[in-house]
Amino acid sequence: MGKTPVRMKAVVYxxxxxxxxxxxxxxxxxxxxxxxKVTENWISATLLLAxxxxxxxxxxxxxxxxxxxxxx
Numbered sequence: 001m002g003k004t005p006v007r008m009k010a011v012v013y014x015x016x017x018x019x020x021x022x023x024x025x026x027x028x029x030x031x032x033x034x035x036x037k038v039t040e041n042w043i044s045a046t047l048l049l050a051x052x053x054x055x056x057x058x059x060x061x062x063x064x065x066x067x068x069x070x071x072x
Contacts, residue, residue, distance in 0.1 A: 038045065
């Protein structure tokens with residue numbers, strides 16, 4: 001059972017240095033896109049951000065209390 005070599009063609013993509021519009025659709029109507037994503041996914045965003053913000057505020061409060069304990 002020998003293996004037969006298979007010829008493959010390589011496809012190379014490149015941008016011209018004179019090309020000015022790399023991703024024009026990304027910036028077009030950006031505020032509407034952001035608003036749409038936030039209004040559709042606000043529950044997921046809340047479930048992601050609430051624990052992060054809660055943990056950060058807890059750590060900041062704990063560090064401040066620890067600083068005040070070692071003050072004297």
